[in-house]
Amino acid sequence: MKRIVFIPSLTYLSDVVFIPVANALKDHHLIYIDTDTKFHRQINSEYRHKQHILNELFDQVIYLDKVNKPEEFSGSSVIIKMIYLRRLNIFYRYIRNSIEQLRPDVIILSADYTDIHALCNMFFHKTIKLFIVQQGSLTRVSRRCIPFRLKSKYLLYRYIGKIPYVHSNPEFAPKDHFIHLLWSDFFKLNPHVKTISTGNPAWDVLLQGFNEQIAKTGDLYQYYRELQNTKTICYTTQPLDGLLDEKTKEFYYQTLQKTFSRLEDLNIIIKVHPRETTEKYEKLFPHSSYPHIRFIHTEKTMDEVLSGCFVMITAWSITSYQAMAKGVHVIIINPQNQLDYSYRFPAHTIPIASNAEELISRIKEASSGAYLNEFLEMRERFLTLINTNTQPISARKVADAILDAS
Numbered sequence: 001m002k003r004i005v006f007i008p009s010l011t012y013l014s015d016v017v018f019i020p021v022a023n024a025l026k027d028h029h030l031i032y033i034d035t036d037t038k039f040h041r042q043i044n045s046e047y048r049h050k051q052h053i054l055n056e057l058f059d060q061v062i063y064l065d066k067v068n069k070p071e072e073f074s075g076s077s078v079i080i081k082m083i084y085l086r087r088l089n090i091f092y093r094y095i096r097n098s099i100e101q102l103r104p105d106v107i108i109l110s111a112d113y114t115d116i117h118a119l120c121n122m123f124f125h126k127t128i129k130l131f132i133v134q135q136g137s138l139t140r141v142s143r144r145c146i147p148f149r150l151k152s153k154y155l156l157y158r159y160i161g162k163i164p165y166v167h168s169n170p171e172f173a174p175k176d177h178f179i180h181l182l183w184s185d186f187f188k189l190n191p192h193v194k195t196i197s198t199g200n201p202a203w204d205v206l207l208q209g210f211n212e213q214i215a216k217t218g219d220l221y222q223y224y225r226e227l228q229n230t231k232t233i234c235y236t237t238q239p240l241d242g243l244l245d246e247k248t249k250e251f252y253y254q255t256l257q258k259t260f261s262r263l264e265d266l267n268i269i270i271k272v273h274p275r276e277t278t279e280k281y282e283k284l285f286p287h288s289s290y291p292h293i294r295f296i297h298t299e300k301t302m303d304e305v306l307s308g309c310f311v312m313i314t315a316w317s318i319t320s321y322q323a324m325a326k327g328v329h330v331i332i333i334n335p336q337n338q339l340d341y342s343y344r345f346p347a348h349t350i351p352i353a354s355n356a357e358e359l360i361s362r363i364k365e366a367s368s369g370a371y372l373n374e375f376l377e378m379r380e381r382f383l384t385l386i387n388t389n390t391q392p393i394s395a396r397k398v399a400d401a402i403l404d405a406s
Contacts, residue, residue, distance in 0.1 A: 009111035024399035125177035199394030258356035349382035
């Protein structure tokens with residue numbers, strides 16, 4: 001029996017990956033560590049409900065909240081910077097000691113290029129087998145050339161203050177000793193990182209649910225007719241600051257306004273990203289002009305929202321993968337063809353619209369039964385390329401890969 005430690009990055013993303021994997025490893029001693037409890041409680045409205053599920057599934061659930069991670073420092077004062085880094089060092093030492101006391105055989109993370117990823121690389125790679133179950137993020141190549149001024153500044157802080165233990169900047173990360181469990185080879189950009197293609201465990205329940213719905217209905221076309229009868233489409237938001245310039249961002253929102261104003265016969269749900277608030281979108285789509293739109297923030301999960309929709313519209317959200325697994329039509333917005341989606345979506349698997357006319361046309365196509373066969377073929381190609389599997393077997397493959405490698 002192995003002692004296996006699970007450490008999430010963001011609980012609202014990680015738990016949907018970790019829970020099915022833990023189920024597949026239930027014959028072993030399972031430990032769940034939340035290293036940033038304060039932050040997770042702030043952003044995850046279902047945190048208490050998740051705690052109940054975790055307590056039933058894991059042998060130990062540990063919340064490292066005795067020492068909280070200090071707030072990010074962005075000022076120019078060297079003294080305040082040193083104080084911040086000393087507090088950060090105390091936080092990292094606390095986490096390191098807490099993990100060491102557990103004496104795990106295996107550590108499983110849910111994201112690379114985080115502080116915990118760097119900490120495990122630095123201190124545990126010789127004695128503990130390390131894995132990352134990737135949540136769709138790409139395995140990147142770190143920059144090899146570090147500017148002398150940046151490197152000197154970092155080394156000075158570390159020498160004078162003996163800080164920090166870990167630096168979140170990936171340029172300073174040591175060699176990657178993790179085995180990366182990717183959805184598929186489609187996401188492998190760095191040939192030097194050891195990877196195993198397993199599929200995404202979070203999709204197992206979605207694929208299983210889709211198969212059960214089809215079996216229950218008995219007719220694939222009847223299932224989609226029932227979805228279309230909901231007359232509901234969903235748009236998922238994403239923080240755009242820093243990604244698009246102001247002119248392109250304005251065009252993007254105008255595209256949505258023009259589109260939604262011409263779809264008064266449909267119910268439109270705007271699912272606001274957990275890191276955003278609804279206020280901005282309530283101003284963009286006031287009820288007086290858009291009475292057919294309603295806003296959902298964290299009071300419902302993405303899975304609950306998608307269960308009542310026949311189309312999902314988004315710019316680049318990872319939830320588009322989730323929707324495809326559930327069998328929901330997905331349309332990607334690419335404002336004025338400013339964004340390159342080739343690294344996220346394989347060609348000919350998801351329709352892309354660059355303006356309001358194309359977006360409306362794509363939505364009408366999804367409403368047409370004639371388009372269904374084409375969509376199902378696209379979905380099959382998508383699942384094969386992105387997820388490796390078209391059936392719910394990813395969690396078992398992840399568990400087997402961990403046990404075989406450790």
